[in-house]
Amino acid sequence: MPRREESASYRTLGWVGDEQTGHLRLIDQTRLPTEFIEIDCRDVPTVWEAIKLLRVRGAPAIGVAAGYGAVIGARSQGVKDEGTVRKALAEATAYLRTSRPTAVNLFWALDRMDAAAAATPPSNGPALLKRLLHEADAIAEEDRAMCRSIGKFGAELVQAGEGILTHCNAGGLATADYGTALAVIFSAQEQGKHVHVFADETRPLLQGARLTAWELQRRGVPVTLICDNMAAQVMKERKIQKVVVGADRIAANGDAANKIGTYGVALLAKAHGIPFYVAAPSSTFDLSIADGSAIPIEQRDPQEVTHGFGRQTAPAGVSVYNPAFDVTPAELISGIITEKGVIRPVNAGTIREVLAG
Numbered sequence: 001m002p003r004r005e006e007s008a009s010y011r012t013l014g015w016v017g018d019e020q021t022g023h024l025r026l027i028d029q030t031r032l033p034t035e036f037i038e039i040d041c042r043d044v045p046t047v048w049e050a051i052k053l054l055r056v057r058g059a060p061a062i063g064v065a066a067g068y069g070a071v072i073g074a075r076s077q078g079v080k081d082e083g084t085v086r087k088a089l090a091e092a093t094a095y096l097r098t099s100r101p102t103a104v105n106l107f108w109a110l111d112r113m114d115a116a117a118a119a120t121p122p123s124n125g126p127a128l129l130k131r132l133l134h135e136a137d138a139i140a141e142e143d144r145a146m147c148r149s150i151g152k153f154g155a156e157l158v159q160a161g162e163g164i165l166t167h168c169n170a171g172g173l174a175t176a177d178y179g180t181a182l183a184v185i186f187s188a189q190e191q192g193k194h195v196h197v198f199a200d201e202t203r204p205l206l207q208g209a210r211l212t213a214w215e216l217q218r219r220g221v222p223v224t225l226i227c228d229n230m231a232a233q234v235m236k237e238r239k240i241q242k243v244v245v246g247a248d249r250i251a252a253n254g255d256a257a258n259k260i261g262t263y264g265v266a267l268l269a270k271a272h273g274i275p276f277y278v279a280a281p282s283s284t285f286d287l288s289i290a291d292g293s294a295i296p297i298e299q300r301d302p303q304e305v306t307h308g309f310g311r312q313t314a315p316a317g318v319s320v321y322n323p324a325f326d327v328t329p330a331e332l333i334s335g336i337i338t339e340k341g342v343i344r345p346v347n348a349g350t351i352r353e354v355l356a357g
């Protein structure tokens with residue numbers, strides 16, 4: 001049963017109860033900003049659907065949701081027999097891997113859940129399930145800590161009074177808490193360095209208009225919403241001194257996949273001499289791929305484009321191209337703000353050095 005509640009401080013998602021009878025609770029982000037609805041996920045298909053339909057979204061938040069989804073799946077065929085729990089976990093993680101292809105955090109989290117089970121010596125079903133919930137909780141807690149550290153390092157780059165442009169939503173809603181790109185802004189604000197944010201609405205699903213503007217308003221950060229096609233003009237008018245965005249998967253050389261439109265913003269920033277930063281935790285790096293050409297780009301339902309805003313906005317049968325992400329080459333990125341420090345210049349060597357730190 002959905003819960004309607006506008007709490008002063010919200011929790012994007014989290015576990016409620018114990019490992020045997022508890023469940024995942026998450027804000028249904030498709031209902032924001034007009035409705036604050038939380039949904040309780042008690043089976044794996046509900047978690048899968050929540051990820052697929054962006055009820056929960058944002059690379060780190062998807063990873064956290066997948067971790068808890070693995071716990072729900074592991075107990076789905078009974079808890080008593082340990083072999084049954086192991087088999088159910090494997091089926092659940094394999095299924096959750098099919099929900100969305102681009103955010104590497106999904107696969108990173110599910111790998112962690114599978115590895116936690118493999119590293120747990122034979123015991124019994126309840127003990128294994130408790131261990132799995134512990135791992136899912138650790139993924140969430142680590143993400144909270146990484147976001148605050150990203151905020152700390154990122155805020156050092158911010159000057160009071162700057163105009164900062166961001167694209168899509170890389171706020172608390174995209175993570176376990178506090179965000180990545182928005183963490184930079186929240187942390188700067190907490191240090192008394194107030195900035196003005198220009199938020200791209202981010203078609204077709206409007207994460208910027210619906211979610212970033214909502215988050216910033218709630219925290220008292222001045223925000224101006226712009227259409228995606230206005231970014232060049234606000235840069236030309238010298239309203240923007242910095243761009244900070246999130247990421248869904250960063251290759252070993254620093255090429256970064258993020259919401260569609262990010263690559264264009266990076267090109268505009270370059271053309272206007274504006275620093276362009278990516279903020280992402282180490283769990284968003286995929287060092288198994290050399291460059292961005294290997295990042296799978298999700299293709300989404302054409303109706304997201306033709307039936308946005310609650311009405312049909314294109315002729316029936318029109319051909320639609322709807323990639324959900326694009327890849328910004330490392331040479332357009334001034335620095336990558338991680339929980340371990342700022343990677344700059346951005347290249348395979350500096351990435352290895354900072355992530356190893």
Ligand SMILES: CSC[C@H]1O[C@H](OP(=O)(O)O)[C@H](O)[C@@H]1O
Pocket residue numbers: 054057058059060167168169170171174175179180181207245246247248257258259260324
């Ligand atoms: C902090 S990662 C946020 C990242 O995820 C978003 O994609 P989606 O809304 O489709 O999950 C977007 O690329 C954000 O930058």
